[in-house]
Amino acid sequence: MKLTVYLAGEIHSNWREELKEKAQQRDLSLQFVGPQTVHALSDDIGEKILGKQPNKLYKDDAASDINNFRTQILLEKSDVVIAIFGEEYRQWNTAMDASTALSLNKPTIIIRPESLIHPLKELTNKANVTVETIDQALEILQYVYA
Numbered sequence: 001m002k003l004t005v006y007l008a009g010e011i012h013s014n015w016r017e018e019l020k021e022k023a024q025q026r027d028l029s030l031q032f033v034g035p036q037t038v039h040a041l042s043d044d045i046g047e048k049i050l051g052k053q054p055n056k057l058y059k060d061d062a063a064s065d066i067n068n069f070r071t072q073i074l075l076e077k078s079d080v081v082i083a084i085f086g087e088e089y090r091q092w093n094t095a096m097d098a099s100t101a102l103s104l105n106k107p108t109i110i111i112r113p114e115s116l117i118h119p120l121k122e123l124t125n126k127a128n129v130t131v132e133t134i135d136q137a138l139e140i141l142q143y144v145y146a
Contacts, residue, residue, distance in 0.1 A: 003141070006075055006106075007034035008097035009084035011042075019082070019134050026142055033074045035067070035093065042067055075101055082137050083127075085112040085120060095123060102126050109137045 007016050016034065023030050036042040046053060046062025053059040075081065075097065083098035085091050101108050102123075110127040111134060112120050124130040131137050 001145075002029040002031055003079040003144070004031045004033060004077060005141070006078035006081045006097070006101065007032055007084075008081060008101070009034075009094045009111075010086060010089040010091065011035065011037040011039060012089055013086070015084055015086075015134065019138065022134060022138055023141070026138060028138065028141055028145065030141065033078060035071060035097065071097065071100070075104060075106065078106060080141065081106045081108045083108065083110050084134070085110065085116050087113060087115060098123055098127070109140055111137050 007019065009015060016032070016037070020032055036045070041048075043060075043063055045066045046064075047059055049066060050062050053062055078101075081098065081101035083094050083101070085094055098108060098110060108127045108129075110120070110124050110130045111132065112124065112130065113132060117124075129137075129140055131140070
């Protein structure tokens with residue numbers, strides 16, 4: 001059985017590559033999907049497809065429509081969602097993806113540091129499991145195959 005795992009989280013660090021490499025080392029049967037990680041493409045996709053927009057509001061709105069369309073498809077097709085929250089970046093998109101996954105009844109693992117316990121308390125309370133490290137999240141997925 002191969003699980004499809006949606007990786008929700010910021011796109012500026014290499015956490016996805018780290019997680020994928022560690023999953024491969026554990027020989028886990030996983031396929032990964034996630035948000036568009038090329039920031040410029042994510043920001044410009046509305047104008048790329050629909051043409052020049054009259055101002056920044058419309059540009060962002062057009063891009064959001066297309067990004068949300070993509071995200072909805074990939075979240076609905078995923079078996080599991082891992083949402084990582086870190087210290088360095090704002091996490092609005094991560095919170096939106098995690099809450100969408102939960103509303104779709106997708107099994108959800110949230111990774112967050114101890115410093116974010118309070119700001120994420122409602123979201124982590126709704127998640128299936130909350131951990132502090134990538135390794136812990138992978139141990140949970142490895143347990144699925146035990």
